[in-house]
Amino acid sequence: xAIIGIDLGTTNSTCCAWKGNELLKIPNALNSFLTPSVVGxxxxxxxxVGQTAKERLLTHPxxxxxxxxxxxxxxxxxxxxxxxxxxxxxSSIIIRSLIEDAETHLDEKVTEAVISVPAYFNENQxxxxxxxxxxxxxxxxxxxxxxxxxxxxxxLNRRQEGTFLILDMGGGTFDVSILEYFSGVMEVHASxxxxxxxxxxxxxAMIDDALVKxxxxxxxxxxxxxxxxxxxxxxxxxxxxxxxxxxxxxxxGDEFVDFKVSQQWFSTTITPLLLRVxxxxxxxxxxxxxxxxxxxxxxxxxxxxxxxxxxxxxxxIFGRLPFCDIDPDTVVGIGAGIQAGLLExxxxxxxxxxxxxxxxxxxxxxxxxxxxPGQFLPIIERNSIVPxxxxxxxxxxxxxxxxxxxxxxxGENRLVEKNVFLGFVNVPVPKSKAGIESxxxxxxxxxxxxxxxxxxxxxxxxxxxxxxxxxxxxLSDAEKQSSLKKLEKLxxxxxxxxxxxxxxxxxxxxxxxxxxxxxxxxxxxxxxxxRVLEKQNKVQIERAQKEFSDYLEELDKEGHF
Amino acid sequence: xxxxxxxxxxxxxxxxxxxxAYAKQLKNCRPDIDPEGFQVLHRAYKEALxxxxxxxxxxxxxxxDSEQVYIDNSKLVDEPLKVTENQEVEKxxxxxxxxxxxNQEYQNYTRIITEVLKNTKTRNDISQWKFLxxxxxxxxxxxNEELGLFVIENILAIxxxxxxxxxxxxxxxxxDATVREETVRYLDTIFYWRGKVQNLRYYFGDDDTVKILNMxxxxxxxxxxxxxxKSVKGGEVKEKASQRVDEARAFSEARDALGELKNIxxxxxxxxxxxxxxxxxxxxxxxVPSEIAFSSTFFIxxxxxxxxxxxxxxxxxxxxxxxxxxxxxxxxxxTFLGVRMGLCLSRGLKYFRYAR
Ligand SMILES: Nc1ncnc2c1ncn2[C@@H]1O[C@H](COP(=O)(O)OP(=O)(O)OP(=O)(O)O)[C@@H](O)[C@H]1O
Ligand SMILES: [Mg+2]
Numbered sequence: 001x002a003i004i005g006i007d008l009g010t011t012n013s014t015c016c017a018w019k020g021n022e023l024l025k026i027p028n029a030l031n032s033f034l035t036p037s038v039v040g041x042x043x044x045x046x047x048x049v050g051q052t053a054k055e056r057l058l059t060h061p062x063x064x065x066x067x068x069x070x071x072x073x074x075x076x077x078x079x080x081x082x083x084x085x086x087x088x089x090x091s092s093i094i095i096r097s098l099i100e101d102a103e104t105h106l107d108e109k110v111t112e113a114v115i116s117v118p119a120y121f122n123e124n125q126x127x128x129x130x131x132x133x134x135x136x137x138x139x140x141x142x143x144x145x146x147x148x149x150x151x152x153x154x155x156l157n158r159r160q161e162g163t164f165l166i167l168d169m170g171g172g173t174f175d176v177s178i179l180e181y182f183s184g185v186m187e188v189h190a191s192x193x194x195x196x197x198x199x200x201x202x203x204x205a206m207i208d209d210a211l212v213k214x215x216x217x218x219x220x221x222x223x224x225x226x227x228x229x230x231x232x233x234x235x236x237x238x239x240x241x242x243x244x245x246x247x248x249x250x251x252x253g254d255e256f257v258d259f260k261v262s263q264q265w266f267s268t269t270i271t272p273l274l275l276r277v278x279x280x281x282x283x284x285x286x287x288x289x290x291x292x293x294x295x296x297x298x299x300x301x302x303x304x305x306x307x308x309x310x311x312x313x314x315x316x317i318f319g320r321l322p323f324c325d326i327d328p329d330t331v332v333g334i335g336a337g338i339q340a341g342l343l344e345x346x347x348x349x350x351x352x353x354x355x356x357x358x359x360x361x362x363x364x365x366x367x368x369x370x371x372x373p374g375q376f377l378p379i380i381e382r383n384s385i386v387p388x389x390x391x392x393x394x395x396x397x398x399x400x401x402x403x404x405x406x407x408x409x410x411g412e413n414r415l416v417e418k419n420v421f422l423g424f425v426n427v428p429v430p431k432s433k434a435g436i437e438s439x440x441x442x443x444x445x446x447x448x449x450x451x452x453x454x455x456x457x458x459x460x461x462x463x464x465x466x467x468x469x470x471x472x473x474x475l476s477d478a479e480k481q482s483s484l485k486k487l488e489k490l491x492x493x494x495x496x497x498x499x500x501x502x503x504x505x506x507x508x509x510x511x512x513x514x515x516x517x518x519x520x521x522x523x524x525x526x527x528x529x530x531r532v533l534e535k536q537n538k539v540q541i542e543r544a545q546k547e548f549s550d551y552l553e554e555l556d557k558e559g560h561f
Numbered sequence: 562x563x564x565x566x567x568x569x570x571x572x573x574x575x576x577x578x579x580x581x582a583y584a585k586q587l588k589n590c591r592p593d594i595d596p597e598g599f600q601v602l603h604r605a606y607k608e609a610l611x612x613x614x615x616x617x618x619x620x621x622x623x624x625x626d627s628e629q630v631y632i633d634n635s636k637l638v639d640e641p642l643k644v645t646e647n648q649e650v651e652k653x654x655x656x657x658x659x660x661x662x663x664n665q666e667y668q669n670y671t672r673i674i675t676e677v678l679k680n681t682k683t684r685n686d687i688s689q690w691k692f693l694x695x696x697x698x699x700x701x702x703x704x705n706e707e708l709g710l711f712v713i714e715n716i717l718a719i720x721x722x723x724x725x726x727x728x729x730x731x732x733x734x735x736x737d738a739t740v741r742e743e744t745v746r747y748l749d750t751i752f753y754w755r756g757k758v759q760n761l762r763y764y765f766g767d768d769d770t771v772k773i774l775n776m777x778x779x780x781x782x783x784x785x786x787x788x789x790x791k792s793v794k795g796g797e798v799k800e801k802a803s804q805r806v807d808e809a810r811a812f813s814e815a816r817d818a819l820g821e822l823k824n825i826x827x828x829x830x831x832x833x834x835x836x837x838x839x840x841x842x843x844x845x846x847x848x849v850p851s852e853i854a855f856s857s858t859f860f861i862x863x864x865x866x867x868x869x870x871x872x873x874x875x876x877x878x879x880x881x882x883x884x885x886x887x888x889x890x891x892x893x894x895x896t897f898l899g900v901r902m903g904l905c906l907s908r909g910l911k912y913f914r915y916a917r
Contacts, residue, residue, distance in 0.1 A: 040795075057795050065796030070789040078796040172792070183584035196785050200792050230794070271694035275751055278702075282756050313700045353587045355603070385603055387596040447593045 003112040003141060003344050004102045005336025007149070008091055008129065010069040010198060011171030011303065013037050014330050015098040016337025017106060018346050023337050025330060028101045029498040033330055035101075039093050040064035041081040042501075046491045049097040052498060055505035058231065059512050061223045065090065067200055070172050072132075073124030088128045089483060092135035093490070099136060100495065113138045114340045116332050117449070118173040119145035120193025120280070120359050122410050122420050126449050127474060134480070135487055141343050143448040146170075147177035148188055148356055149335025150301035153326055155181045156338055156352070162296035163189075165284070167277075167314065167322065168332065170302035172198040174277065176284040178295070184351040190287035190383045191359040192280040199237075199304035202270050206233040209269045210259055216252065225251050228513055240266050241308055267309055274313045281317065287383040298322040301331045357383045358445050365407040365416045367397050376409060376416045379443045389444040393458070396429060396437045404429050404439055406455050406464075423474075425464050427455050499545060500533055506552050518555070525551055564612070567605035574616050579609045666698040671711055678715050681737040685744045693751055709752030710764060716740045716748075717769050745776045 004017045004026070012034040015026045028035045030051055040053035041063045048056070057064045063081045071078070071087035078085055085093075099110045117129050126143055133140035147166040154164070161182045168175040175193040179186060207229055211218060218226060232248055240263060249256040285292065298314060300322045305311070314322050326334070341349050363378040379392050396404060404427045411419025429437040442454040455464045475483060493501060507526040511519055525548060532544040565572050568582040583606040590598035673692055676683075683689040698704050723731070723739045749755055755777050761770040790798045 038795075061795045062797070063795075066794040067792050068796075070792055071798070074786065074789065076790065077799045078793065079799055080796045084799055182580050185580075185584045185587055196788055201788075204792065227794070267697060268691075268694045271697070271699060272750065274700060275705075275753070278753055279756060282753075309697070312697070316701050351588075353584075353591055355587075355592050355599075385600075387592055388600065389596070446596075 002106055002108050002110050003340040004110050005114045005340040006098055007116045007333035007336055009037055009170050013094050014333030015102055016333045018337055018341025026102050026105045029495050037094055038066040039090050046493045048493045052502040052505045055509045058227050059508045072128040088132040091132035095136035112141045114142045114144055114336050115140055116146045116149050116336045117143050119147050119175040119177055119191035120195055123422050123451050144336055144339045146332045147175045150331045151179050152335040152338045153331045154299055155186055164297050164299050165295045166299045168301040169304040170198050171200050176280045178284050178288045186354045188356045190284045192284040194280055197276055201273055203233050205269050292318050300324040301328050303329050356386055358386050360410045361412055362410050362443055374416050376414050380445055387446050391440050391442040393438050393440050395435045397434055399434050400431045408453055427464050429457055430459055503548055510555050564605045564608045567602055574613045576613050663698055663704050666696055681735055685737050685741045687747055742776045749777050
């Protein structure tokens with residue numbers, strides 16, 4: 001029985017556990033600590049997860065899906081092969097594969113998990129993440145904010161006291177948290193962020209600009225061509241520091257168009273996105289009541305913070321270089337693992353207490369003095385320390401009003417329509433004159449960042465609390481059961497065969513993205529490899545694996561895909 | 562319980578002591594185990610810190626006041642910010658060359674900005690503004706802020722000039738006579754005026770600040786959703802609203818419908834009144850016998866009711882209740898008039914035959 005910590009990322013997921021007196025990073029079947037958050041279905045109708053699925057995005061775009069974390073908390077579904085899945089269902093598939101890795105590695109059953117979420121995730125998105133865990137068959141003990149997790153990893157690693165500002169820019173989200181570490185207390189002062197800013201957006205900006213310059217529209221390219229362009233840009237972004245000038249060959253139909261790129265072009269293209277980094281930083285500083293000078297250290301987490309341009313932007317804001325000596329890809333997972341250890345009451349961690357804040361203002365819809373509906377009445381102010389529980393009273397506005405509709409919203413605008421809708425409950429009240437009947441609305445926000453709303457009718461004492469169950473993207477118990485059944489039926493790709501499957505998928509991808517002579521060579525290599533696999537001789541297979549994998553690696557580097 | 566009791570220490574101005582006390586107490590009421598106790602402790606902690614900071618500030622101020630006389634002039638010379646291990650950044654960021662580069666770029670940018678804004682063709686064309694990203698100076702906070710002030714000042718000048726035109730002139734001016742809201746909103750993503758309200762107030766006064774903020778107040782949530790769907794790789798995203806969202810939507814629709822209902826009520830009543838007026842008018846001119854006028858009015862109202870019932874339109878049914886009451890009230894009279902009308906008709910028919 002173990003608790004594991006999971007970083008469920010937009011691009012990559014990781015998994016850590018606390019064992020004995022130390023933290024264990026858990027490798028997946030391909031012996032890597034990072035599992036790409038990609039889910040696919042292969043030709044035998046089995047589920048494939050991670051690197052293999054990622055390779056197949058190019059060759060089987062209709063049977064594979066990535067970057068679905070952004071759909072969490074919405075009602076959208078994604079169709080792959082012939083079935084539709086919601087974002088929590090897809091995430092649960094990833095979690096299930098991580099759990100399997102952990103069980104293999106730890107040699108015990110995993111029943112509970114701590115899952116990290118972007119600090120700026122709203123209630124719906126948090127609830128969806130919790131649901132994903134439950135659908136994967138584990139109890140979600142805690143949702144931990146990603147920057148907080150990163151800070152825990154740093155705090156524990158260095159045991160240095162002070163005030164830190166954590167910037168976490170991953171594939172899809174950007175988070176800012178300010179926290180203080182002293183005498184075993186880790187106190188978050190404020191969090192802010194942008195749920196739609198991350199590495200993926202940089203790539204998208206590059207693609208958009210290239211298409212404009214080439215006078216092309218996205219629809220004019222096939223999905224394969226679009227994805228090829230995506231891979232080219234993604235690779236260019238990650239090695240931009242080594243690039244001075246270069247000409248990309250972009251496939252359009254049967255032709256190739258030249259597109260000249262340079263560092264200058266890259267910087268110009270991503271500057272509008274970099275500028276968006278300032279807003280959350282400013283907000284977090286304001287909410288914490290601090291100046292940039294009061295921050296002792298700036299800590300970076302998330303893969304996209306590797307960008308030199310990002311670092312120099314941060315340096316310009318704070319007048320000093322940020323700090324990052326833990327691998328930014330796994331730092332959040334490590335923090336989640338530490339939190340899991342804390343929950344298990346591990347001795348080595350006994351002296352740490354973590355306090356966090358709620359990043360949004362939570363409130364209800366009310367009518368203003370002039371009778372205009374749609375006004376937002378805050379109940380819990382943003383960046384209040386959690387757990388917190390606050391009550392407010394609201395009154396009827398009409399004579400003989402029979403119902404009071406309590407609509408729950410989250411956000412910073414004075415109008416509810418510009419905030420996020422979280423759910424509603426319609427409360428019956430005894431008939432009376434306007435303003436006589438009232439209800440007490442109690443908001444309780446727990447350590448997981450999950451909200452509970454209790455509505456008490458003053459005159460009858462009746463309590464209503466089925467509010468958040470009515471949120472978008474949430475499931476009723478029956479729906480949850482049917483979703484569980486559906487997921488249980490899925491067959492996963494056999495674990496011991498994953499390496500081979502990944503190599504073949506990678507071969508297929510390289511075949512698709514290259515041309516002419518190289519193509520024939522790749523085809524040849526794949527079929528040779530497949531022939532060795534058929535013979536089922538372990539020693540031979542191992543040798544062939546190594547050869548084939550080296551060969552593909554070489555090609556990958558040359559081709560820059 | 563006093564602040565100090567909660568922290569279990571004597572009153573103190575030492576921030577360190579307060580923090581240590583808090584840390585010690587926290588072990589006994591961890592937030593996840595004892596939320597209420599934690600809230601009390603945390604409030605006490607914050608309050609204690611506030612008191613300590615306030616007092617310390619006061620003390621240091623008074624001591625500074627008394628020291629003022631002795632301040633050594635040499636200390637007032639601008640010292641370099643601080644020496645840290647991050648010399649690499651300091652070298653570039655604080656250096657003379659860097660400042661010079663910024664100055665030069667600033668001259669350059671203000672020139673281009675003036676040109677872009679002057680020309681009505683370019684000022685609202687987003688692609689014309691892309692030059693701002695050419696150099697990384699725009700990422701420098703101070704540079705960005707100063708340039709932002711320059712831009713918004715010029716935009717205000719243009720838009721205020723337009724406001725001061727006469728009505729006649731306004732009507733015949735070109736479509737791009739002003740800098741449009743979309744443009745200002747776009748530029749705000751670069752200069753982030755929204756977050757610098759105090760600054761704006763300081764430079765431009767309340768009126769103009771409000772003007773700027775009003776232009777920025779539009780925010781479209783759908784954009785996030787669209788970008789979320791757009792960024793999904795592979796698969797096929799299907800929009801599917803759940804039933805519960807539908808319900809919630811139905812509630813707000815019902816609210817809107819109520820408004821609509823009112824409009825329809827006005828409409829049908831309007832028709833009723835028109836018919837009545839019409840019949841009174843015809844009565845006055847004595848073109849038609851009074852019986853016919855009245856009974857046909859009620860007849861029309863009755864038909865509307867009937868239509869409402871048969872096509873089961875709740876709006877008509879709801880809104881016709883006043884007229885139905887009228888109908889009920891006048892029903893005896895109506896029947897009486899109806900009989901009279903029948904007689905009238907037969908008499909008329911007779912007259913007609915007679916005339917032949
Ligand atoms: N060397 C690099 N230079 C620039 N970007 C990089 C580099 N390496 C990785 N990235 C980017 O980092 C992103 C992935 O980071 P990470 O794994 O931290 O995200 P995530 O945790 O999956 O996402 P999130 O935390 O937003 O949900 C990708 O968009 C990737 O392109
Ligand atoms: Mg991450």
